[in-house]
Amino acid sequence: MPRALRLIETYLEPVIIVACLGVVIVLLFADVVARFAFQTSIFWAGEVARFAFVYMIYFGISYAIREKRHLRVTLLVEQASPRVQRGLLALAELVFLGYSVVVCWLGVVITSNALARGQILPATQWPTAVLYAAIILSGALCVLRLSYSLWRILRHGDTVLSSAPGGAA
Secondary structure (H helix, E strand, C coil): CCHHHHHHHHHHHHHHHHHHHHHHHHHHHHHHHHHHHHCCCCCCHHHHHHHHHHHHHHHHHHHHHHCCCCCCCCHHHHHCCHHHHHHHHHHHHHHHHHHHHHHHHHHHHHHHHHHHHCCECCCCCCEHHHHHHHHHHHHHHHHHHHHHHHHHHHHHCCCCCCCCHHHCC
16 A cells, blocks of 8 residues: 555544544634633634534544444354354444445435535535535545455454454444
8 A cells, every 4th residue: 555545544534533623622612712701702613613523523433433443232243153253243344334325325415405505504604515525525434444344354254343452342
């Protein structure tokens, strides 16, 4: 894998998540200070903070999949034989992959509808399609991550349930 692609794969989601969290904290703090200290408001702060929060959450989903930290119940899988574990994990990843494809597709539909209607956010005057694009970007990353995970399970018999220390999910 080329170095640039490896850097993107390693740092894309964490940088976006941390930057969005920073934006949320700074803007909401500044708005609170403006309200209480200066009896005014930063009219666009709440909207931009909401925007950053949405991106943070959606990219967090993809990051959790990459780190094998997404929510799942593994009690029955852990009790099964390695061969059955492989089948159950492949089935679970396949179902999650199908769900992610549907979410990504619906994100495209919602975003294109917002573009067609010319919807804009009231404070910033940004197109709402930019907000909804988080669904598409995150959904596409989830599809890629889950496809790779499914391939690893089917091709190499990967049955790692979590990247957490001790294998806890």
